[in-house]
Amino acid sequence: MWVYKAVVKPIVGQQFVSLDGAVVFYKQYAGTVGFDYRQHSIRKDRDGVVVEKHVVCNRQGFKQRVSRVAKTTLARRQRVTNMVRCKAKVVIKRKSNGLYVVHYFKERHTHSMCSIIARQFLKVNRSLDAGHQMFIASCVRANIGSVRSYRLFKEIVGEYSSVVATGVDFKNFKRDLMAYILNGDAQLFIDTLFKRRELCEAFDFEYDVDEGDQLSRVFWADAVSRKNFALFGDVVSFDATYRTNRYKLVFVPFTGIDNHKRSITFGAGLLTREDVDSYVWLLExxxxxxxxxxxxxxxxxxxxxxxxxxxxxxxxxxxFCMWHIMCKVGEKVGLILSKDEVFRRKLNGIVWNKSLDSKSFEEAWSCIMEEYGLGDNDSMALEKHAMDVYTISVFYDIQVEICAACYSCQVVSLCDCDGHMSYGIKDGAQRAWYVVSRWTKGACLKPIFHIDDTIVDQSSKVENVRIFTNLLWSDIYACVSLANGNIERLAQLRRVICEQRQLFLQEGSEDGSGVVAGGSKQSVINSFCGDVSQGSTVEVRDPIQAKNKGSGKRLKSKREKAASKCVKQSRKCHTCDEYGHNSRTCPLNG
Structure with a gap:
């Protein structure tokens, strides 16, 4: 909530150490009284030092009239002017000793002051300090828009008056932030990958550019992904997804299944084209x-x-992916048979039964084809090797295996191989199975592992600015929650934070991250973008927008072909009965 402060107005002869200090003092005076100000004119000496400065009321001057000829030739929006020839101002001059003094002060205004309730929305009382700016930057990383970030900040501080800014201020800062990294997205992305490899030797990535130095394809995999592939990389699945970035690049994740039958990532890539050359490069x-x-x-x-x-x-x-194949069963067998629960149950019992060998699968497949008269249906697209595809079954398959093992399996051998216990198990068919380390619960829990003769220690944390910042915010929220509404505890916590804040403001120095203690916009943007500065050399240019989806190379189902034919026709003109325009734009009405 905005708090009314006692009025401390400038006095002729009042001295200041710096010109900025004098302007800040007049700014605080304007915000307390209830008017906005603007810096008007300055006068410098031969050395470029400011010797005189005029700071006036924001409603000083008058609106220039536009001639009738200009009004007819130039379409301009009518705006309400706030200039009423106000004479209030302050003149600051520099003395010979280097100090600045209030030379002239006009207090009287020709307009009424802003009300106490509305003073919080004056420009002089609105500011985005470092806390606001870092919060907006964090929301940008989380893909949260300006309006939602403004509402979220309001929920944190309690009410809109406590935000000390408006939604437009939040939008403007995000606009400046995005404009700063304009045409540098690709370079910023590549620089981020280089930094990650400096922090961890096991992080690997590759990128490629086209003839115009535009980013065309990228692949990356971190240490955990490479460890997961060493443990569970027998089966790898990858598919392209669309519309995940502003350049419409194709995102290709490499996924697998861990010992808990959960999806895990082995690596990822971005492609501008879905051709053979791009996929060969990515797979290599x-x-x-x-x-x-x-x-x-x-x-x-x-x-x-x-x-x-x-x-x-x-x-x-x-x-081929069994899910894609089974999605086409309905259009292959017909509408009536696809809704038959008995048929679906029998078909799933054959297709998803990985215990069947090739001969048993062929016999069961022939039986169901003959039973439902599908033997002569050449369009049935199901592959013979679908029985070998690994599926995601979380609980029920494991439950069946455990129950069957209790009655039909026995342990025949036990050995210790490189610190891992291996059990030899035989079932009723006298087939041997071995329980290896990849299926144990602790397979993914080891913080230290080897990758290409390199020891990767996941337990050690890299002490950088972002980690300390996140830990600090966590500690702040924890302290606020521990206060539990106790006014004395909250007052004590706020007093400690305010004292530290004043200490940082007095020091006025920079820390290792390059963020100025005062919290300038440029310093926050630099901390958000890292070492990439505006105007720096851009070796990797932003990629062109990819046009991959709908290229016609993928095999389309009958449903997709039918949907593509049902394209909405263009509008019909009721004047000439032609398509492509309406009656308002019809040539006959010209």
Whole structure:
């Protein structure tokens, strides 16, 4: 809530150490009285030192009239003027000893002052300090817009009057922040990847540019991803997703399944084109980073991916995604049969049963085809190797396996291999199975591991500015919650923070992060962008907007083909019965 302060007005002869100090004093006076100010004119000596400065009321001057000719030729929006020839101002002059003194002060205004309730919205009483700016920058990282960040800040401080800024101020700062990194997104992204590799040797990435030095493709994988691939990289699945960034680049994540049957990421890439060359480049970088081919690769039915997988992963088995295949069952067998619960149950019992061998699968498949008269249906698109695809079943499959093992399995051997216990188990069919370390609960919990003869210690934290900032905010919220509404505790906490704030303001120095203690806009932007400064050399230019989706290379289903035919026709003109325009823009009405 805005608090009314006692009026301390300038006095002729009042001295200040600096010119900025004099202007700040008049600014505080204007905010307390209830008017806005603006810096009017200055006079400098031969050395460029300001010797005289005029600071006037914001309503000084008058609106210039526009001639009738200009009004007819130039369309301008009518605006309400706030200039009423106000004479209130202060004149500050520099003395021979270097001090600045109030030479002239006009107190009387020709207009009424702003009310006490509305004074909080004056420009002189609104400011975005370092706290506001860092909060907006954090919201930008979380993809939170200006309006929502303004409302969120209001919930933190209690009410809108306590924000000491408006929603427009939040929008303007975000605009300046985005304008600062304009045409430097790609360079900022690549520089961030270089910094991550400096912090961790196991972090690996590659990028490529086109003829115009525009970013065309990127691949990266951190230490945890490479560790996960070493443990669970037998089966790798990757697919392209769209509309995840402003440049419409194709995001290609490499995913797998861990020992808890949860999806994990092995790496990721960004592509501007979905052609064979781009996919070959991406898969080669993935293979180079992981040092070996996966046993099985699961993709959708993209022809470019099929060619790229065969070229790069020659020893891997390539399988199509069962989910994509089963989505087409309805259009293949017809509408009536696709809704038959008995048929779906029998079909799923064959397709999703990974315990069937090839001969058993063929026999069961032939039976269901013959039972429902589907033997002559050549359009049935289900692949024979669908039984080998790994699926995501969290609980029920494990429950079945445990129950079956209790009655039909037995432990036949036990050995210690490199610190891991291996159990030899036989089931009723006399087949041997081994429980390796990748299926244990502690497989993902080790903080120290080896990658390419490099020891990666995940338990050690990198002491950088962002980590300390996050920890500080966590401690602040924890202290506020521990106060639990106790007015004495809250007052004590606020007193400590205010004392530290005043100490930082008095020091006026820079810390290691480059953020000025006073909290200028430029310092906050620099902390947000890192070491990338405006006007610096940009070696990697922003990519062009990709046009991949709908390229026609992917195999389309009948449903997609039918939907593409039902395109909305253009508007019909009721005057000439032609398409492409309406009656208002019809040539016949010209």
């Amino acid at each position: 970088k993935f293979k180079k980073t992981m040092c070996h081919d996966p046993i099985c690769v699961v993709t959708d039915q993209d022809p470019a991916l099929k060619v790229a997988v065969a070229l790069v992963f020659g020893t891997s088995k390539h399988r």
